[in-house]
Amino acid sequence: MRVLITGVDGYLGWPLSLYLAARGHEVAGIDDYSRRAWVGEMGSQSAIPIAKMADRLLAYREHLGQNLRFYRGDLTDYNFVLNAYKSFQPEAIVFLGQMPSAPYSMLDVHHAVYTQTNNVMGALVTLFAMKEVVPDCHLVKLGTMGEYGTPDVDIPEGFFELEYRGRKDTMMFPRKAGSWYHQSKVHDTHNVEMACRLWGMRSTDIMQGVVYGTYIDEMGDDERLRTRFDFDQCFGTAINRFCAQAVIGLPLTPYGKGTQKRGFLALRDSMQCLGLAVENPPKAGECRVFNQFEEVYNVTELAERVQGVASGYGLDVAINPMENPRMESESHHYNPDHQHLLDLGYEPTRDMETELKQVFQDLIAHKDRIEARKEAQFPDIRWDGSRRKSDYL
Numbered sequence: 001m002r003v004l005i006t007g008v009d010g011y012l013g014w015p016l017s018l019y020l021a022a023r024g025h026e027v028a029g030i031d032d033y034s035r036r037a038w039v040g041e042m043g044s045q046s047a048i049p050i051a052k053m054a055d056r057l058l059a060y061r062e063h064l065g066q067n068l069r070f071y072r073g074d075l076t077d078y079n080f081v082l083n084a085y086k087s088f089q090p091e092a093i094v095f096l097g098q099m100p101s102a103p104y105s106m107l108d109v110h111h112a113v114y115t116q117t118n119n120v121m122g123a124l125v126t127l128f129a130m131k132e133v134v135p136d137c138h139l140v141k142l143g144t145m146g147e148y149g150t151p152d153v154d155i156p157e158g159f160f161e162l163e164y165r166g167r168k169d170t171m172m173f174p175r176k177a178g179s180w181y182h183q184s185k186v187h188d189t190h191n192v193e194m195a196c197r198l199w200g201m202r203s204t205d206i207m208q209g210v211v212y213g214t215y216i217d218e219m220g221d222d223e224r225l226r227t228r229f230d231f232d233q234c235f236g237t238a239i240n241r242f243c244a245q246a247v248i249g250l251p252l253t254p255y256g257k258g259t260q261k262r263g264f265l266a267l268r269d270s271m272q273c274l275g276l277a278v279e280n281p282p283k284a285g286e287c288r289v290f291n292q293f294e295e296v297y298n299v300t301e302l303a304e305r306v307q308g309v310a311s312g313y314g315l316d317v318a319i320n321p322m323e324n325p326r327m328e329s330e331s332h333h334y335n336p337d338h339q340h341l342l343d344l345g346y347e348p349t350r351d352m353e354t355e356l357k358q359v360f361q362d363l364i365a366h367k368d369r370i371e372a373r374k375e376a377q378f379p380d381i382r383w384d385g386s387r388r389k390s391d392y393l
Protein backbone atom coordinates (compact mmCIF):
# COMPACT_ATOMS: atom_id res chain seq x y z
CA MET A 1 0.00 0.00 0.00
CA ARG A 2 1.20 3.59 -0.59
CA VAL A 3 1.33 5.20 2.85
CA LEU A 4 2.17 8.83 3.49
CA ILE A 5 3.31 9.83 6.98
CA THR A 6 3.09 13.48 8.02
CA GLY A 7 5.64 14.30 10.72
CA VAL A 8 8.02 11.63 9.41
CA ASP A 9 11.00 13.23 11.19
CA GLY A 10 9.32 12.95 14.62
CA TYR A 11 9.41 10.51 17.53
CA LEU A 12 6.67 8.24 16.09
CA GLY A 13 6.88 9.15 12.41
CA TRP A 14 10.43 8.01 11.82
CA PRO A 15 10.11 4.52 13.35
CA LEU A 16 6.72 4.13 11.67
CA SER A 17 8.31 4.68 8.27
CA LEU A 18 10.77 1.84 9.01
CA TYR A 19 8.05 -0.43 10.39
CA LEU A 20 5.74 0.04 7.40
CA ALA A 21 8.51 -0.32 4.80
CA ALA A 22 9.64 -3.58 6.46
CA ARG A 23 6.06 -4.80 6.10
CA GLY A 24 6.23 -4.20 2.34
CA HIS A 25 4.50 -0.83 2.07
CA GLU A 26 5.71 2.01 -0.14
CA VAL A 27 6.26 4.98 2.17
CA ALA A 28 6.44 8.73 1.70
CA GLY A 29 6.89 11.35 4.39
CA ILE A 30 6.32 15.06 4.96
CA ASP A 31 8.12 17.19 7.52
CA ASP A 32 9.52 20.68 8.01
CA TYR A 33 11.73 19.78 11.01
CA SER A 34 9.54 21.74 13.43
CA ARG A 35 10.09 19.27 16.25
CA ARG A 36 13.84 19.84 16.16
CA ALA A 37 13.18 23.61 16.33
CA TRP A 38 10.63 23.43 19.21
CA VAL A 39 12.98 21.36 21.36
CA GLY A 40 15.80 23.81 20.54
CA GLU A 41 13.51 26.66 21.58
CA MET A 42 13.12 24.92 24.96
CA GLY A 43 16.90 24.96 25.32
CA SER A 44 17.13 21.22 24.95
CA GLN A 45 18.10 18.43 22.57
CA SER A 46 17.23 14.79 22.01
CA ALA A 47 19.24 12.63 24.44
CA ILE A 48 19.73 10.10 21.64
CA PRO A 49 21.50 11.83 18.74
CA ILE A 50 19.34 12.09 15.64
CA ALA A 51 20.80 11.86 12.16
CA LYS A 52 20.11 14.58 9.58
CA MET A 53 17.26 13.69 7.21
CA ALA A 54 19.72 13.19 4.33
CA ASP A 55 21.55 10.53 6.39
CA ARG A 56 18.32 8.98 7.58
CA LEU A 57 17.20 8.60 3.96
CA LEU A 58 20.49 7.02 2.97
CA ALA A 59 20.34 4.49 5.80
CA TYR A 60 16.69 3.79 4.97
CA ARG A 61 17.60 2.85 1.41
CA GLU A 62 20.50 0.68 2.55
CA HIS A 63 18.43 -1.27 5.07
CA LEU A 64 15.01 -1.39 3.48
CA GLY A 65 15.92 -1.62 -0.20
CA GLN A 66 13.59 1.22 -1.19
CA ASN A 67 13.57 5.01 -1.12
CA LEU A 68 11.45 6.96 1.29
CA ARG A 69 9.83 9.68 -0.79
CA PHE A 70 10.44 12.81 1.31
CA TYR A 71 8.62 16.13 0.89
CA ARG A 72 9.86 19.03 2.98
CA GLY A 73 7.19 21.60 3.73
CA ASP A 74 4.48 23.10 5.90
CA LEU A 75 1.28 21.11 6.38
CA THR A 76 -0.82 24.28 6.60
CA ASP A 77 0.26 25.23 3.05
CA TYR A 78 -2.55 23.94 0.86
CA ASN A 79 -0.68 24.04 -2.46
CA PHE A 80 2.30 22.21 -1.02
CA VAL A 81 0.09 19.48 0.48
CA LEU A 82 -2.01 19.19 -2.67
CA ASN A 83 1.09 18.74 -4.83
CA ALA A 84 2.55 16.12 -2.50
CA TYR A 85 -0.69 14.11 -2.64
CA LYS A 86 -0.87 14.48 -6.43
CA SER A 87 2.63 13.17 -6.87
CA PHE A 88 2.47 10.27 -4.37
CA GLN A 89 -1.25 9.32 -4.65
CA PRO A 90 -1.42 7.89 -1.08
CA GLU A 91 -3.85 5.11 -0.21
CA ALA A 92 -3.43 5.85 3.50
CA ILE A 93 -2.20 8.96 5.30
CA VAL A 94 -0.94 8.65 8.86
CA PHE A 95 -1.29 12.15 10.24
CA LEU A 96 1.30 12.74 12.96
CA GLY A 97 2.60 16.16 11.94
CA GLN A 98 1.37 18.28 14.83
CA MET A 99 2.71 20.16 17.84
CA PRO A 100 2.33 17.49 20.59
CA SER A 101 3.13 19.24 23.88
CA ALA A 102 0.58 20.41 26.46
CA PRO A 103 3.04 22.66 28.38
CA TYR A 104 4.32 24.28 25.15
CA SER A 105 0.74 25.23 24.26
CA MET A 106 0.21 26.74 27.73
CA LEU A 107 3.28 29.00 27.56
CA ASP A 108 1.50 32.18 26.43
CA VAL A 109 -0.98 33.48 23.88
CA HIS A 110 1.52 33.12 21.02
CA HIS A 111 2.21 29.46 21.71
CA ALA A 112 -1.49 28.70 22.25
CA VAL A 113 -2.44 30.39 18.96
CA TYR A 114 0.44 28.72 17.14
CA THR A 115 -0.51 25.29 18.50
CA GLN A 116 -4.13 25.55 17.47
CA THR A 117 -3.39 27.20 14.09
CA ASN A 118 -0.73 24.66 13.21
CA ASN A 119 -2.65 21.62 14.42
CA VAL A 120 -6.21 22.45 13.41
CA MET A 121 -5.35 24.10 10.07
CA GLY A 122 -2.88 21.33 9.16
CA ALA A 123 -5.55 18.68 9.62
CA LEU A 124 -8.19 20.76 7.83
CA VAL A 125 -5.90 21.33 4.86
CA THR A 126 -5.32 17.58 4.74
CA LEU A 127 -9.05 16.87 4.68
CA PHE A 128 -9.57 19.27 1.75
CA ALA A 129 -6.51 17.98 -0.15
CA MET A 130 -7.64 14.38 0.34
CA LYS A 131 -11.13 15.21 -0.90
CA GLU A 132 -9.69 16.83 -4.01
CA VAL A 133 -6.93 14.38 -4.90
CA VAL A 134 -7.49 11.03 -3.15
CA PRO A 135 -11.08 10.89 -1.79
CA ASP A 136 -10.87 7.13 -1.20
CA CYS A 137 -7.69 7.40 0.87
CA HIS A 138 -7.87 6.39 4.54
CA LEU A 139 -6.89 9.03 7.10
CA VAL A 140 -5.24 7.56 10.20
CA LYS A 141 -5.29 10.53 12.54
CA LEU A 142 -3.34 10.57 15.79
CA GLY A 143 -5.65 11.75 18.54
CA THR A 144 -4.95 11.52 22.25
CA MET A 145 -6.61 10.01 25.30
CA GLY A 146 -6.25 13.48 26.79
CA GLU A 147 -9.12 14.69 24.57
CA TYR A 148 -11.53 12.93 26.92
CA GLY A 149 -9.95 14.39 30.04
CA THR A 150 -10.80 12.62 33.26
CA PRO A 151 -14.62 12.52 33.51
CA ASP A 152 -16.15 10.68 36.45
CA VAL A 153 -17.59 7.96 34.17
CA ASP A 154 -16.14 5.16 32.03
CA ILE A 155 -14.98 6.33 28.57
CA PRO A 156 -16.30 4.48 25.48
CA GLU A 157 -14.33 4.23 22.24
CA GLY A 158 -15.38 7.40 20.53
CA PHE A 159 -19.13 7.01 20.22
CA PHE A 160 -21.90 6.03 22.62
CA GLU A 161 -25.68 5.75 22.81
CA LEU A 162 -27.09 8.96 24.24
CA GLU A 163 -30.60 8.75 25.64
CA TYR A 164 -32.48 11.88 26.65
CA ARG A 165 -36.21 12.31 27.31
CA GLY A 166 -36.98 8.93 25.86
CA ARG A 167 -35.14 9.43 22.55
CA LYS A 168 -31.80 7.86 21.59
CA ASP A 169 -28.99 8.63 19.15
CA THR A 170 -25.38 7.56 18.61
CA MET A 171 -23.18 10.52 19.50
CA MET A 172 -19.54 11.24 19.87
CA PHE A 173 -18.55 10.96 23.52
CA PRO A 174 -18.01 14.46 24.97
CA ARG A 175 -14.47 15.75 25.28
CA LYS A 176 -13.07 17.68 28.24
CA ALA A 177 -9.46 18.56 27.41
CA GLY A 178 -7.04 20.13 29.86
CA SER A 179 -4.61 22.12 27.67
CA TRP A 180 -4.73 24.20 24.48
CA TYR A 181 -2.82 21.36 22.81
CA HIS A 182 -5.30 18.68 23.86
CA GLN A 183 -8.10 21.05 22.85
CA SER A 184 -6.57 21.33 19.34
CA LYS A 185 -6.99 17.56 19.00
CA VAL A 186 -10.63 17.84 20.09
CA HIS A 187 -11.24 20.37 17.32
CA ASP A 188 -9.59 18.01 14.81
CA THR A 189 -11.74 15.13 15.93
CA HIS A 190 -14.89 17.13 15.27
CA ASN A 191 -13.58 18.26 11.87
CA VAL A 192 -12.65 14.74 10.82
CA GLU A 193 -15.99 13.30 11.95
CA MET A 194 -17.82 15.93 9.92
CA ALA A 195 -15.70 15.24 6.81
CA CYS A 196 -16.62 11.56 7.05
CA ARG A 197 -20.30 12.40 7.52
CA LEU A 198 -20.51 15.02 4.76
CA TRP A 199 -17.95 13.84 2.22
CA GLY A 200 -17.95 10.07 2.76
CA MET A 201 -14.29 10.05 3.77
CA ARG A 202 -12.87 7.18 5.80
CA SER A 203 -10.88 7.77 8.95
CA THR A 204 -9.44 6.13 12.04
CA ASP A 205 -8.95 8.46 15.00
CA ILE A 206 -6.44 6.86 17.35
CA MET A 207 -6.75 8.10 20.90
CA GLN A 208 -3.31 7.16 22.14
CA GLY A 209 -2.06 7.19 25.68
CA VAL A 210 1.52 8.17 26.52
CA VAL A 211 3.97 6.32 24.26
CA TYR A 212 7.39 5.42 25.67
CA GLY A 213 10.46 3.50 24.54
CA THR A 214 13.42 4.12 22.28
CA TYR A 215 13.72 1.11 20.04
CA ILE A 216 11.99 -1.10 17.49
CA ASP A 217 13.65 -4.08 15.79
CA GLU A 218 13.65 -2.41 12.36
CA MET A 219 16.31 0.05 13.64
CA GLY A 220 18.86 -2.78 13.84
CA ASP A 221 22.21 -1.47 15.05
CA ASP A 222 22.38 1.52 12.72
CA GLU A 223 22.62 4.77 14.72
CA ARG A 224 21.17 6.69 11.77
CA LEU A 225 17.87 4.84 12.18
CA ARG A 226 17.32 5.75 15.85
CA THR A 227 14.46 7.98 16.96
CA ARG A 228 14.53 10.94 19.33
CA PHE A 229 14.24 10.96 23.12
CA ASP A 230 13.20 14.26 24.70
CA PHE A 231 13.37 15.07 28.41
CA ASP A 232 12.73 18.83 28.65
CA GLN A 233 9.69 20.24 30.46
CA CYS A 234 7.64 20.47 27.24
CA PHE A 235 8.56 17.58 24.98
CA GLY A 236 9.70 15.09 27.62
CA THR A 237 6.70 13.20 28.95
CA ALA A 238 6.64 12.16 32.62
CA ILE A 239 8.15 8.75 31.89
CA ASN A 240 10.97 10.18 29.74
CA ARG A 241 11.72 12.82 32.33
CA PHE A 242 11.84 10.25 35.15
CA CYS A 243 14.32 8.10 33.18
CA ALA A 244 16.51 11.10 32.32
CA GLN A 245 16.39 12.34 35.92
CA ALA A 246 17.50 8.91 37.20
CA VAL A 247 20.45 8.82 34.79
CA ILE A 248 21.87 12.13 36.04
CA GLY A 249 21.06 11.48 39.70
CA LEU A 250 18.15 13.90 40.12
CA PRO A 251 15.09 12.90 42.16
CA LEU A 252 12.05 11.77 40.16
CA THR A 253 9.27 14.35 40.19
CA PRO A 254 5.63 13.25 40.26
CA TYR A 255 3.59 16.47 40.18
CA GLY A 256 1.35 17.24 43.14
CA LYS A 257 -0.28 14.27 44.88
CA GLY A 258 1.04 12.02 42.11
CA THR A 259 -2.25 10.13 41.98
CA GLN A 260 -3.23 11.33 38.49
CA LYS A 261 -3.60 8.30 36.19
CA ARG A 262 -2.65 7.89 32.54
CA GLY A 263 -2.60 5.03 30.04
CA PHE A 264 0.80 4.01 28.66
CA LEU A 265 1.99 1.95 25.72
CA ALA A 266 5.36 0.94 24.31
CA LEU A 267 6.71 2.39 21.06
CA ARG A 268 6.58 -1.05 19.41
CA ASP A 269 2.89 -1.34 20.36
CA SER A 270 2.17 2.07 18.93
CA MET A 271 3.75 0.88 15.64
CA GLN A 272 1.68 -2.30 15.67
CA CYS A 273 -1.50 -0.34 16.24
CA LEU A 274 -0.84 2.23 13.49
CA GLY A 275 0.09 -0.64 11.14
CA LEU A 276 -3.12 -2.51 11.93
CA ALA A 277 -5.17 0.62 11.33
CA VAL A 278 -3.47 1.18 7.95
CA GLU A 279 -3.88 -2.42 6.83
CA ASN A 280 -7.54 -2.66 7.90
CA PRO A 281 -9.21 0.48 6.55
CA PRO A 282 -12.78 1.37 7.53
CA LYS A 283 -15.47 1.62 4.89
CA ALA A 284 -16.21 4.89 3.08
CA GLY A 285 -17.99 7.37 5.34
CA GLU A 286 -16.89 5.58 8.52
CA CYS A 287 -15.22 7.54 11.30
CA ARG A 288 -13.68 4.83 13.46
CA VAL A 289 -12.17 5.47 16.88
CA PHE A 290 -9.58 3.37 18.71
CA ASN A 291 -8.62 4.06 22.31
CA GLN A 292 -5.07 2.83 22.64
CA PHE A 293 -3.11 2.27 25.83
CA GLU A 294 -2.06 -0.89 27.59
CA GLU A 295 -1.23 -0.21 31.19
CA VAL A 296 -2.72 2.38 33.51
CA TYR A 297 -0.53 3.84 36.27
CA ASN A 298 -0.66 6.89 38.40
CA VAL A 299 2.47 9.02 38.11
CA THR A 300 3.83 7.91 41.50
CA GLU A 301 3.52 4.24 40.48
CA LEU A 302 5.24 5.18 37.25
CA ALA A 303 8.10 6.82 39.15
CA GLU A 304 8.39 3.67 41.29
CA ARG A 305 8.63 1.47 38.17
CA VAL A 306 11.38 3.71 36.79
CA GLN A 307 13.15 3.78 40.17
CA GLY A 308 13.08 -0.05 40.29
CA VAL A 309 14.65 -0.45 36.85
CA ALA A 310 17.19 2.32 37.55
CA SER A 311 18.44 0.50 40.67
CA GLY A 312 19.37 -2.45 38.41
CA TYR A 313 21.90 -0.09 36.78
CA GLY A 314 23.34 1.07 40.12
CA LEU A 315 21.32 4.29 39.99
CA ASP A 316 19.77 4.90 43.41
CA VAL A 317 17.35 7.77 43.04
CA ALA A 318 14.78 9.32 45.34
CA ILE A 319 11.19 10.19 44.42
CA ASN A 320 10.50 13.80 45.45
CA PRO A 321 7.03 15.07 44.52
CA MET A 322 7.01 18.54 43.01
CA GLU A 323 4.45 21.33 43.21
CA ASN A 324 2.13 20.76 40.22
CA PRO A 325 2.58 23.48 37.59
CA ARG A 326 -0.53 22.18 35.81
CA MET A 327 -4.20 22.53 36.66
CA GLU A 328 -5.55 18.99 36.48
CA SER A 329 -7.49 16.46 38.57
CA GLU A 330 -5.03 14.58 40.71
CA SER A 331 -7.56 12.09 42.13
CA HIS A 332 -10.01 10.82 39.57
CA HIS A 333 -11.78 7.87 37.96
CA TYR A 334 -10.10 6.36 34.86
CA ASN A 335 -11.60 3.42 33.03
CA PRO A 336 -11.61 3.86 29.25
CA ASP A 337 -12.74 1.04 26.93
CA HIS A 338 -10.07 -0.28 24.57
CA GLN A 339 -11.40 -3.24 22.65
CA HIS A 340 -11.42 -2.22 18.96
CA LEU A 341 -7.73 -2.88 18.34
CA LEU A 342 -7.79 -6.21 20.15
CA ASP A 343 -10.64 -7.22 17.82
CA LEU A 344 -8.29 -6.54 14.88
CA GLY A 345 -5.65 -8.92 16.29
CA TYR A 346 -3.55 -6.45 18.29
CA GLU A 347 -1.12 -8.27 20.61
CA PRO A 348 0.34 -5.79 23.09
CA THR A 349 3.75 -6.53 24.61
CA ARG A 350 2.74 -5.17 28.06
CA ASP A 351 6.34 -5.38 29.17
CA MET A 352 7.32 -2.02 30.59
CA GLU A 353 10.35 -3.48 32.37
CA THR A 354 12.07 -4.69 29.17
CA GLU A 355 11.34 -1.41 27.39
CA LEU A 356 12.67 0.61 30.31
CA LYS A 357 15.89 -1.42 30.37
CA GLN A 358 16.47 -0.53 26.73
CA VAL A 359 15.76 3.14 27.53
CA PHE A 360 18.30 3.08 30.38
CA GLN A 361 21.00 1.49 28.21
CA ASP A 362 20.46 4.20 25.59
CA LEU A 363 20.39 7.05 28.09
CA ILE A 364 23.40 5.92 30.10
CA ALA A 365 25.38 5.91 26.83
CA HIS A 366 24.34 9.56 26.27
CA LYS A 367 24.36 10.79 29.85
CA ASP A 368 26.50 13.80 28.90
CA ARG A 369 23.83 15.04 26.48
CA ILE A 370 21.25 15.07 29.30
CA GLU A 371 23.68 16.63 31.75
CA ALA A 372 24.43 19.38 29.20
CA ARG A 373 20.74 20.39 29.00
CA LYS A 374 19.82 19.66 32.61
CA GLU A 375 18.26 23.13 33.10
CA ALA A 376 15.62 22.40 30.47
CA GLN A 377 14.17 19.73 32.77
CA PHE A 378 13.00 22.01 35.55
CA PRO A 379 9.41 23.02 34.85
CA ASP A 380 8.41 26.67 35.06
CA ILE A 381 5.46 26.81 32.62
CA ARG A 382 2.27 27.09 34.66
CA TRP A 383 -1.30 26.53 33.56
CA ASP A 384 -2.30 30.02 34.75
CA GLY A 385 0.05 31.53 32.15
CA SER A 386 2.72 32.62 34.62
CA ARG A 387 6.27 31.28 34.79
CA ARG A 388 7.82 30.17 38.03
CA LYS A 389 9.92 27.12 38.83
CA SER A 390 8.17 24.48 40.93
CA ASP A 391 9.56 23.54 44.34
CA TYR A 392 10.00 19.99 45.53
CA LEU A 393 7.21 19.23 48.02
Ligand code: USQ
Residues within 6 Å of the ligand: 100, 101, 102, 103, 143, 144, 145, 146, 147, 208, 209, 210, 211, 236, 237, 238, 239, 241, 242, 253, 254, 255, 256, 258, 260, 262, 263, 299, 324, 326, 328
Ligand atom coordinates in the same frame (compact mmCIF):
# COMPACT_ATOMS: atom_id res chain seq x y z
N1 USQ B 1 3.86 14.73 35.20
C1 USQ B 1 4.51 14.52 36.39
N2 USQ B 1 5.85 14.79 36.47
C2 USQ B 1 6.57 15.27 35.41
C3 USQ B 1 5.91 15.47 34.18
C4 USQ B 1 4.54 15.21 34.11
O1 USQ B 1 3.90 14.08 37.37
O2 USQ B 1 7.77 15.51 35.56
C5 USQ B 1 2.42 14.38 35.13
C6 USQ B 1 1.53 15.48 34.56
O3 USQ B 1 1.11 16.39 35.55
C7 USQ B 1 0.39 14.66 33.98
C8 USQ B 1 1.02 13.33 33.62
O4 USQ B 1 2.29 13.30 34.26
O5 USQ B 1 -0.59 14.42 34.97
C9 USQ B 1 1.20 13.12 32.15
O6 USQ B 1 1.98 14.20 31.65
P1 USQ B 1 2.98 13.98 30.41
O7 USQ B 1 3.79 15.21 30.24
O8 USQ B 1 3.68 12.68 30.55
O9 USQ B 1 1.96 13.76 29.20
P2 USQ B 1 0.82 14.68 28.59
O10 USQ B 1 1.00 16.12 28.86
O11 USQ B 1 -0.48 14.08 28.98
O12 USQ B 1 1.06 14.49 27.02
C10 USQ B 1 1.67 13.31 26.45
C11 USQ B 1 2.18 13.65 25.07
C12 USQ B 1 1.00 14.03 24.20
C13 USQ B 1 -0.02 12.92 24.20
C14 USQ B 1 -0.41 12.56 25.62
C15 USQ B 1 -1.28 11.31 25.70
O13 USQ B 1 3.11 14.73 25.16
O14 USQ B 1 1.46 14.27 22.87
O15 USQ B 1 -1.15 13.36 23.50
O16 USQ B 1 0.75 12.27 26.40
S1 USQ B 1 -2.41 11.42 27.04
O17 USQ B 1 -1.67 11.75 28.27
O18 USQ B 1 -3.06 10.15 27.16
O19 USQ B 1 -3.31 12.50 26.71
